[in-house]
Amino acid sequence: MNSEIKTQNPEPQPVAPNIVWHEGRITTEDRERVLGQRGCVLWFTGLSGSGKSTIARALEETLLNAGHAAYVLDGDNVRHGLNSDLDFSPASRKENIRRLGEVAALFADSGLITITAFISPYQEDRDRARQIVDAPAVADVDSGLRSQPSSLSSRPPRFFEVYVNTPLNVCESRDPKKLYAKARSGAIPNFTGISAPFEAPERPEIELLTHEDSIEACVNQMLRTLEDAGVLNAKGE
Amino acid sequence: MNSEIKTQNPEPQPVAPNIVWHEGRITTEDRERVLGQRGCVLWFTGLSGSGKSTIARALEETLLNAGHAAYVLDGDNVRHGLNSDLDFSPASRKENIRRLGEVAALFADSGLITITAFISPYQEDRDRARQIVDAPAVADVDSGLRSQPSSLSSRPPRFFEVYVNTPLNVCESRDPKKLYAKARSGAIPNFTGISAPFEAPERPEIELLTHEDSIEACVNQMLRTLEDAGVLNAKGE
Numbered sequence: 001m002n003s004e005i006k007t008q009n010p011e012p013q014p015v016a017p018n019i020v021w022h023e024g025r026i027t028t029e030d031r032e033r034v035l036g037q038r039g040c041v042l043w044f045t046g047l048s049g050s051g052k053s054t055i056a057r058a059l060e061e062t063l064l065n066a067g068h069a070a071y072v073l074d075g076d077n078v079r080h081g082l083n084s085d086l087d088f089s090p091a092s093r094k095e096n097i098r099r100l101g102e103v104a105a106l107f108a109d110s111g112l113i114t115i116t117a118f119i120s121p122y123q124e125d126r127d128r129a130r131q132i133v134d135a136p137a138v139a140d141v142d143s144g145l146r147s148q149p150s151s152l153s154s155r156p157p158r159f160f161e162v163y164v165n166t167p168l169n170v171c172e173s174r175d176p177k178k179l180y181a182k183a184r185s186g187a188i189p190n191f192t193g194i195s196a197p198f199e200a201p202e203r204p205e206i207e208l209l210t211h212e213d214s215i216e217a218c219v220n221q222m223l224r225t226l227e228d229a230g231v232l233n234a235k236g237e
Numbered sequence: 238m239n240s241e242i243k244t245q246n247p248e249p250q251p252v253a254p255n256i257v258w259h260e261g262r263i264t265t266e267d268r269e270r271v272l273g274q275r276g277c278v279l280w281f282t283g284l285s286g287s288g289k290s291t292i293a294r295a296l297e298e299t300l301l302n303a304g305h306a307a308y309v310l311d312g313d314n315v316r317h318g319l320n321s322d323l324d325f326s327p328a329s330r331k332e333n334i335r336r337l338g339e340v341a342a343l344f345a346d347s348g349l350i351t352i353t354a355f356i357s358p359y360q361e362d363r364d365r366a367r368q369i370v371d372a373p374a375v376a377d378v379d380s381g382l383r384s385q386p387s388s389l390s391s392r393p394p395r396f397f398e399v400y401v402n403t404p405l406n407v408c409e410s411r412d413p414k415k416l417y418a419k420a421r422s423g424a425i426p427n428f429t430g431i432s433a434p435f436e437a438p439e440r441p442e443i444e445l446l447t448h449e450d451s452i453e454a455c456v457n458q459m460l461r462t463l464e465d466a467g468v469l470n471a472k473g474e
Contacts, residue, residue, distance in 0.1 A: 034301050034304060068271075082340060
């Protein structure tokens with residue numbers, strides 16, 4: 001049925017340049033051309049109180065101010081919604097991260113600079129998220145409509161592991177929600193860093209030291225990485 | 238910690254106009270200003286073979302060609318990913334639609350014109366998706382950072398129910414994947430339209446007649462609705 005599609009500009013609107021017309025199936029690259037950026041995922045990981053959400057929001061704000069399309073996935077918009085059926089059991093935590101990886105992959109596929117801010121303490125779970133995000137889209141493989149199938153393997157990585165490496169004692173001294181106090185008293189069991197492990201990333205693309213650098217410096221560090229990776233400078237191509 | 242954020246333009250890039258600076262918490266409206274459109278969800282519903290995916294992809298292509306940011310969620314990118322743990326039992330079908338509603342709400346919140354193409358046969362499930370999408374963001378309510386809380390209630394609806402109203406006999410005669418044949422023979426149980434009910438939308442925002450109108454006409458019909466609702470003409474404001 002796809003061959004029936006005959007699309008024209010229905011309204012005299014400015015047409016984005018360089019749109020490649022496929023037969024009813026546009027690609028990630030087409031969307032990226034319109035947005036002037038590459039879709040990607042910055043996967044923040046770090047202890048509670050390390051500054052993940054604060055830096056994530058600051059990065060989103062800075063990108064937006066420069067005209068980029070960005071979006072943060074964090075506890076505020078995911079915990080009470082998509083993952084509201086999950087508790088804090090090990091199986092649920094794993095499923096929590098799996099779904100996040102899948103949703104982040106969809107956002108990256110849509111062309112957005114996607115920022116996730118969750119503790120995500122296990123390397124295995126983060127590696128799985130990376131695998132999901134960097135896998136070629138099922139639709140691309142299935143449909144065989146891509147004109148250059150070889151570009152699937154040559155597509156640059158979209159996943160950036162961002163280690164917000166704030167020492168435990170600094171996180172505990174910040175303790176904005178008094179969670180560490182409750183964890184120390186035993187009121188919260190299995191608390192990452194206190195009574196549950198945090199596995200530091202082995203080879204993060206970005207490592208932030210929030211106890212030494214300002215938020216602005218952390219944001220600039222990430223922007224440089226994104227620019228070097230060609231995420232930002234697709235603008236106006 | 239949000240008050241610590243001091244963001245500047247790290248690179249001499251063109252700054253999008255009218256960005257309102259919040260203290261580390263930007264809103265849906267800020268993202269929409271950058272994208273020049275309102276985030277929304279077009280929730281397609283209709284029988285297997287009704288043309289949902291074909292029209293969804295044609296709409297995405299047309300929007301993209303006009304410089305808009307759009308994304309389709311359908312079986313190709315959701316069934317094998319986010320919802321790969323779900324089967325076709327009644328409980329799983331319900332959960333399938335619940336997650337889709339939540340993910341569509343996130344996409345709309347990011348500012349994208351979001352198109353979902355699933356049979357979604359039950360009015361109750363579609364109503365729930367509408368409720369999720371049109372609810373004010375949890376973050377907005379919790380944080381109290383919005384300068385005009387009253388705008389929460391006055392925010393225009395983002396959810397458009399699109400009824401792809403193709404008669405069963407037309408869908409069955411198309412039967413591109415020979416599913417109806419299998420359903421008639423009993424090889425596929427609980428098949429919508431044959432051995433499971435399809436509840437036609439009671440008050441859809443858009444009703445498409447694919448057996449009478451061309452794909453182009455259907456796309457134009459949706460574009461008119463989106464334009465009338467102010468989704469598209471935020472461009473350049």
